[in-house]
Amino acid sequence: MRTIATLALKDLRILARDKSALFWVVVFPLLMAVLFGAMFGGGGGRERAKMKIGLVDEDNSKESRAFAEQIGASDSLAVVPTSRQEGLDDVRRGKLTACLILLKGFSRSMPVFTDRPAYEVGIDPSRTAEAGFLQGLLIQAMFSRMTERMADPADSSAMIAQLTADLCNEPGLSAVQRDALTSFMREGARFFGTLAPELAKGKAPFGKMPTVPVTRDARMPTSGYQISFPQALLWGLIGSVITFAVSIVRERTLGTLLRLRVAPIPHIMILAGKAAACATTCVLVATALLLIGIAAFGLRVYSPLTLVLVVGCAATCFTGIMMLLSVLGRTEQAVGGSSSGVTIIMAMFGGGMIPLFIMPGWMQAASNFSPGKWAVLAFEGALWRQFTPAEMLVPCTVLVAVGALSFAAGALRLRHMDA
Amino acid sequence: MIRIRELRKSYGAIRAVDGISLEFKPGETLGLLGPNGAGKTTIIHILIGATRADSGSIELDGVPDPRVVDARRWIGLAPQVLSLYGELTAEENLRFFGRLYGLSGKRLEERVGWALELAGLADRRGDRVDKYSGGMARRLNLACAIVHDPPFLLLDEPTVGVDPQSRNHIFEKIEALKRDGRTILYTTHYMEEAQRLCDRVAIMDHGRILALGTVNDLIREYGGRSVVEAVLVRLPAPSVALPGTLDGLRLRFETERPLEDVARLTAGGVEFAMLNVHRPDLETVFLALTGRRLRD
Numbered sequence: 001m002r003t004i005a006t007l008a009l010k011d012l013r014i015l016a017r018d019k020s021a022l023f024w025v026v027v028f029p030l031l032m033a034v035l036f037g038a039m040f041g042g043g044g045g046r047e048r049a050k051m052k053i054g055l056v057d058e059d060n061s062k063e064s065r066a067f068a069e070q071i072g073a074s075d076s077l078a079v080v081p082t083s084r085q086e087g088l089d090d091v092r093r094g095k096l097t098a099c100l101i102l103l104k105g106f107s108r109s110m111p112v113f114t115d116r117p118a119y120e121v122g123i124d125p126s127r128t129a130e131a132g133f134l135q136g137l138l139i140q141a142m143f144s145r146m147t148e149r150m151a152d153p154a155d156s157s158a159m160i161a162q163l164t165a166d167l168c169n170e171p172g173l174s175a176v177q178r179d180a181l182t183s184f185m186r187e188g189a190r191f192f193g194t195l196a197p198e199l200a201k202g203k204a205p206f207g208k209m210p211t212v213p214v215t216r217d218a219r220m221p222t223s224g225y226q227i228s229f230p231q232a233l234l235w236g237l238i239g240s241v242i243t244f245a246v247s248i249v250r251e252r253t254l255g256t257l258l259r260l261r262v263a264p265i266p267h268i269m270i271l272a273g274k275a276a277a278c279a280t281t282c283v284l285v286a287t288a289l290l291l292i293g294i295a296a297f298g299l300r301v302y303s304p305l306t307l308v309l310v311v312g313c314a315a316t317c318f319t320g321i322m323m324l325l326s327v328l329g330r331t332e333q334a335v336g337g338s339s340s341g342v343t344i345i346m347a348m349f350g351g352g353m354i355p356l357f358i359m360p361g362w363m364q365a366a367s368n369f370s371p372g373k374w375a376v377l378a379f380e381g382a383l384w385r386q387f388t389p390a391e392m393l394v395p396c397t398v399l400v401a402v403g404a405l406s407f408a409a410g411a412l413r414l415r416h417m418d419a
Numbered sequence: 420m421i422r423i424r425e426l427r428k429s430y431g432a433i434r435a436v437d438g439i440s441l442e443f444k445p446g447e448t449l450g451l452l453g454p455n456g457a458g459k460t461t462i463i464h465i466l467i468g469a470t471r472a473d474s475g476s477i478e479l480d481g482v483p484d485p486r487v488v489d490a491r492r493w494i495g496l497a498p499q500v501l502s503l504y505g506e507l508t509a510e511e512n513l514r515f516f517g518r519l520y521g522l523s524g525k526r527l528e529e530r531v532g533w534a535l536e537l538a539g540l541a542d543r544r545g546d547r548v549d550k551y552s553g554g555m556a557r558r559l560n561l562a563c564a565i566v567h568d569p570p571f572l573l574l575d576e577p578t579v580g581v582d583p584q585s586r587n588h589i590f591e592k593i594e595a596l597k598r599d600g601r602t603i604l605y606t607t608h609y610m611e612e613a614q615r616l617c618d619r620v621a622i623m624d625h626g627r628i629l630a631l632g633t634v635n636d637l638i639r640e641y642g643g644r645s646v647v648e649a650v651l652v653r654l655p656a657p658s659v660a661l662p663g664t665l666d667g668l669r670l671r672f673e674t675e676r677p678l679e680d681v682a683r684l685t686a687g688g689v690e691f692a693m694l695n696v697h698r699p700d701l702e703t704v705f706l707a708l709t710g711r712r713l714r715d
Contacts, residue, residue: 254504260519
């Protein structure tokens with residue numbers, strides 16, 4: 001045990017003095033965590049994203065201004081006053097999601113049910129979801145505005161009188177139809193007159209989406225960093241693995257391995273020392289990243305004890321992988337190159353670049369073959385997925401098994417190469 | 420006692436070691452002298468168990484297999500390649516290798532201090548090795564081999580690529596180690612080193628030992644006679660018999676006893692304007708045995 005510690009401490013001391021290795025093992029993963037965390041929405045306390053639209057008021061009436069105010073008050077929209085040309089150009093350039101144009105005559109057309117359009121919307125045809133969302137918001141605003149007008153008896157009477165006049169002037173109506181319509185509208189005005197006090201109290205808002213209070217699922221990431229830090233942990237492990245895989249070959253090319261082999265220690269102990277150094281580095285890197293995440297980025301840990309277990313399992317797994325990667329070549333360049341290639345693919349399919357839950361189905365299926373996936377999943381399980389012990393058993397078992405098999409295969413091959 | 424019998428090792432079609440047998444006497448320095456590729460380093464690798472021989476046997480202090488851990492405890496190796504950790508200091512390197520041999524506490528401190536003194540690096544003990552000159556690193560390479568005080572040293576070309584000052588330092592330290600009674604296997608392709616340091620020398624080429632013996636024995640057996648080249652002041656009297664060939668005033672002759680012959684000629688009235696005596700050395704021996712020079 002003392003010999004293994006001596007060997008491991010030597011490697012850790014060398015690593016601590018190698019600035020470029022330290023960058024890849026600690027700084028690079030941290031940068032990844034911060035960058036991807038910010039991309040995924042950062043700390044979660046930010047303003048909700050709003051759809052940015054331009055508003056052109058060509059009517060410039062009391063009614064159009066009131067409608068514009070209604071639209072501007074929406075939680076979901078950021079409204080920018082603009083001109084028709086400028087607004088449409090900004091949509092084309094992607095600066096605005098849409099441009100809403102309140103047409104001349106808006107106040108006469110807006111109330112409802114006429115063929116004359118009250119407004120136009122310029123929007124990128126590919127943004128169908130946003131178009132539908134905006135249409136819903138406009139209808140909601142329209143009905144809200146109508147409700148407001150109905151709540152005012154004078155405005156309500158004027159609106160119905162104007163509507164009646166407009167309808168009666170429609171060509172093709174017979175005298176009987178016109179009389180019936182006039183009578184209907186008069187009764188309607190009387191009905192809305194009785195309803196006005198209720199509407200004024202806001203008891204019957206039109207077009208407002210009924211909502212049910214929903215508590216956010218606790219098994220969801222509370223911030224972007226909850227997603228990015230497991231990825232960063234994977235990169236930290238990968239950095240450690242490449243560093244130590246190369247260091248085994250370096251010992252051979254430098255000749256220090258020969259000196260170690262002359263020493264009165266079994267060959268397996270040399271490998272055990274290297275493995276101990278790699279595992280210790282994995283644990284230290286994971287601990288450092290987690291502590292930075294908690295202290296500086298508000299990373300929440302669902303189960304600290306489980307996290308300790310996961311760190312141990314991941315360190316075991318990646319130490320074994322290190323041993324296997326170290327036999328992929330006889331030179332530092334060969335092992336460094338092949339290790340980078342293998343681990344990048346491992347990270348790509350393991351959720352180190354794209355979060356697992358965003359991956360397409362085929363990629364998620366393929367990710368099962370990447371130890372990186374199981375490491376990320378296990379870290380997520382301890383951070384925010386709230387894995388039960390039974391749920392955690394699967395990724396942890398996979399990690400330990402992959403580590404043990406890789407170590408055995410690598411050690412055997414290494415022994416053969418050095419014979 | 421170290422014995423090597425009929426050792427053979429091939430890499431594909433190349434016979435690196437071809438039936439080598441050697442026996443080390445306790446306290447002697449045995450040199451393996453030969454050009455690059457003669458098989459010297461392969462023998463060392465087989466001796467420490469890093470390379471498996473195709474056939475033959477090795478006995479290290481009664482242990483028949485160098486891969487047995489205890490058999491390696493009393494071996495010190497200074498590999499031909501500088502085998503040091505550049506990121507560590509000289510002291511850290513020595514401590515590390517000392518600990519691998521079970522040294523600790525006061526004994527470790529003593530041995531590290533002793534090795535640093537031996538390497539002449541006591542005042543640079545805290546400097547990183549990658550900042551060292553080639554000569555300093557080569558001296559530390561030797562120090563790391565002896566930090567655990569081994570009785571048997573394997574020194575594989577320990578002066579390759581060093582400046583004359585460091586080279587001389589290394590020679591002096593090896594001579595000191597010899598005086599301590601250590602058994603040393605010393606490989607080199609510099610005949611001057613073998614001549615200065617080794618009690619016996621094995622001349623190697625193509626994996627085989629061509630000749631083995633003391634330097635004097637080898638020269639006597641394979642070196643041939645000394646050659647005397649002289650320019651005379653004037654032609655001597657006809658009564659004086661000159662050996663060899665005379666070309667104008669230039670005289671050249673071969674002899675077993677050059678000094679006696681020159682003294683006899685001087686007594687006969689021969690005056691020399693210039694006199695050169697070429698005594699045979701290991702280079703001559705190697706040339707005689709292989710038909711080519713050591714550094715060809």
